[in-house]
Amino acid sequence: MKKRLVILGGGESGVGTALLGKQKGYDVFVSDFGTIKEKYKHVLTHNTLNWEEGKHTEALVLNADIVMKSPGIHDGVAIVKQLRAKGIPVISEIEFASQFVQGTTVGITGSNGKTTTAILTHHVLKQGALNIGLAGNVGKSFAGLVADAEYTDYVLELSSFQLDGVVDYKPHIAVITNISPDHLDRYEYKYELYIAAKFRITMNQTADDYLIYDADDETIAMWLQQNKIKATKIPFSLSGNTTEGIYIKDNTIVSNINNQEFTMPINELSLEGKHNVKNAMAATAVAQLMRIRKQTIRESLSDFQGVPHRLEKVLKIQNVQYINDSKATNTNATFFALDSMTTPTVWIVGGVDKGNDYDELMQLVNEKVKAIICLGVDNQKIISAFGNVVDIMVETVSMNEAVKVAQKIAEKGDTVLLSPACASFDLFENYEDRGNQFKAAVQNL
CATH class of the missing domain: 3.40.1190.10 (Mur-like, catalytic domain)
Incomplete structure (x- = not known):
């Protein structure tokens, strides 16, 4: 009898595991509580792999011999708890x-x-x-x-x-x-x-x-x-x-x-x-x-050429350098970014806060940042932390708006730095999407 491999999540790691599982002789089933991207559906269908989206059908998941859980899925979700209660191994793609x-x-x-x-x-x-x-x-x-x-x-x-x-x-x-x-x-x-x-x-x-x-x-x-x-x-x-x-x-x-x-x-x-x-x-x-x-x-x-979205120099416009550090999704990453700034900086920050402590940035913001542009659905923590530290604080709701405001504030010799210190899921698909939107907005100035 073939061993049954159930995969939770039909993204990059889920689909890769499905292909490897099939190749190694497993009976494979992919279950995604959300929607699976078209490109991944095409791969699954083309390789005659069974899949579902928008639900986890218990009868098709809880009969697994082994389960691969995609990294984005929280341990606390109901189906994972049920699998663990039944003693079914839940492992990572790695x-x-x-x-x-x-x-x-x-x-x-x-x-x-x-x-x-x-x-x-x-x-x-x-x-x-x-x-x-x-x-x-x-x-x-x-x-x-x-x-x-x-x-x-x-x-x-x-x-x-x-x-x-x-x-x-x-x-x-x-x-x-x-x-x-x-x-x-x-x-x-x-x-x-x-x-x-x-x-x-x-x-x-x-x-x-x-x-x-x-x-x-x-x-x-x-x-x-x-x-x-x-x-x-x-x-x-x-x-x-x-x-x-x-x-x-x-x-x-x-x-x-x-x-x-x-x-x-x-x-x-x-x-x-x-x-x-x-x-x-x-x-x-x-x-x-x-x-x-x-x-x-x-x-x-x-x-070595560097990594996209990590202190990536985008363009210099009217002697203002625009830098894309969208990959900075926590305060420690943003600390490194601010630490490497050598000119007055207009800082674009914000997104989904994962429990940030902004105190560690206080000294750098004091020394290097002339204006803060908030780009998030909820910016209260950033405003509370730095409201008295910088002269200019602006809230924006889109990348285009944030970049246009930054251009207005920045003077010759300044740097405009996108280094959000937060996750991107409130306004963007992921940090790549956020960084690409920043680059596009800068190129349209």
């Missing part, structure tokens, strides 16, 4: 797909920087002639790539939601870029539950595996003091108080891994900002562990 991979996976998580680090790491390894795919929380689904069987090894960007559904999966190399409060609405507003979710990346690792992490991050340092892990630790630090792993000396990245010393002056990195120095250090550590030549690492770090 867990399901990893059992069919023989090669090495590099798993990258963190509250911020994980997308840039994943794409940068993939770039370096690909330049080093590895047959490597990039998946997870970025680009295509991991399961879909495994089904295509094009790649031997994988770089995976892993969100806390994807790690929540991991049972046996272990990356050979794990990276934690940093940890700061995010998605607390999904973790009962308990920071320690979110931290624990991130550290699931190392829970199955052995002494033959590696954990690369930011030694300057207090949350990470404290967790590692209080919890034992088996993986070999490789810290990276800007402060220079570590001489193991990767550190900075005389404005140069110095890395000692596998008895190989690698150095690269910071000013040769293509990405600007302190946070990007850290992202480059993490990518370097992975590349050295994967035995990539030093020259290749150096060239790759100096020619």
